[in-house]
Amino acid sequence: MATSVAALGLLCGALAACNDDGPDQSLLGKGGESRVTAVQAKVQEQRILDQRVQAVRTHDLSLFLRRVDHSDPQLMARQRRYYRNLVQLPLSRLSYQVTDRQWEGLAVPDRWGSQVQIPRIRFVSQLATFDAVPVTRTVGYVFSFKHGRGTIVSDRTATGKALFEGAQAPWDLTAITVRKAPGVLGIFDRRTRVSAAQVMQAVSTGITQLDRALPFTWSDRVVVYNIQNAGVLGSFTDVPGGSLDHLGALTFPTYAGAEGHSQVASTRMLLLPSSIRAGQPFLGRITRHELSHVAIGPRDDGAPAWVSEGVAEYLGAREIPVRSRIIPTAALGRAGTDVRGMPVSRTFNNNDQEWHYALSWMACDYIAATYGESRIWELVDAMHNGGEGTSDQDQDRVLEQVLGYDSHELARRAAARIRNIYG
Secondary structure, three states: OOOOOOOOOOOOOOHHHHOOOOOOHHHOOHHHOOOOOHHHHHHHHHHHHHHHHHHHHHOOHHHHHOOEOOOOHHHHHHHHHHHHHHOOOOEEEEEEEEEEEEOOOOOOOHHHOOOEEOEEEEEEEEEOOOOOOOEEEEEEOEEEEEOOEEEEEEOEOOOOOEOEEOOOOHHHHOOOEEEEEOOEEEEEOOOOHHHHHHHHHHHHHHHHHHHHHOOOOOOOOEEEEEOOOHHHHHOOOOOHHHOHHHOOEEEEEEEOOOOOOOOEEEEEEEEOHHHHHHOOOHHHHHHHHHHHHHHHHHHHOOOOHHHHHHHHHHHHHOOOOHHHOOOOHHHHHHHOOOOOOOOOHHHOOOOOHHHHHHHHHHHHHHHHHHHOHHHHHHHHHHHHHHHOOOOHHHHHHHHHHHOOOOHHHHHHHHHHHHHHHHO
8 A cells, every 4th residue: 555654563574675675666667667656656655664663663774774875974974873763662662654755845956866756745653652642743754766776865955954844852862772660761862871771760760759749640651861962952942041051950841743732752861961960969959840730731731930949849859858959049138128929930040940849849848838838730730720721810819718918928938948957
């Protein structure tokens, strides 16, 4: 079937076709002429991609590279790297489907040949137990046809841009090393794999500690990236504060489709090298903070930013003895001024983000110390409001219901707690 999809767990439809390395005489034009039609090209393209899926399933590098242009050393190096990345991943789904559409407006240099097709390809993957649903992206390969035989001659445009739509994963961009532990899939690059054991231990311990603190169950699973490669880090968009330089870690959704409004397949963590260099107890603290975002998931959607971040900060610091919990020095100075209210969501990650995180943390810490931890979760649930959320403008109404006072009073009490503990 011309548009069949190869799944990772399925054999190629015909073993002979999977192993064919010669010209495809069945796809030649009448009289043996070497030009192929668009339909014939699509059949070959699909079969080549099915072959590559089979190669990943059977760990057969030679089959994966069989229909790749061996005269291009850079292309071959990238494809070897990609193969070695894929075979490390716990893939429950892997498939390609060649569509009838081509990538448009692309230059076709002479080196690619006289018969070139650049189809838009539906690429589906799913990390077993970590992705709730398959992740679909649009990718492309440049296929050149010579004497009726198709060959992949590029995985990029003529200007070197990836033929890819949507957010790319580290395994699309650089060589990775995969580490596995119960509930944890760790992705490292060449510069960070020396820290893999430390990171995996911190995340595994963080999951256990978080389970003791949460009043609900969650998947107890997370994909964590510990990457230093500039290309991977540069691929992150919508970073709080606008730059990863000011962050030690980040959680982010991986969407099922290329568009941000599609279903979330999984929420993953990026743990930056600076957090590992900081060591304990900071590494454990920031790991628990990010894990709390993964675990809480949509339960705090729509709540003011200070609620979500304050709870994560509280859970991050919860396992550390009070005397060992640190707070930015600047926060102590701010706590002695006239505090007018809780941080505004829109500007939470601006230049005052250290103060905003500290005040939000101490607000949740005060609530837990005064009323018990159950009151924190009552507040989160009330701010979530059944998925409708609560705006900054409406939060005082909710705070009055749950605590009996407004955001100005809560901020005042949180600042007092900073002074009492750290002053």
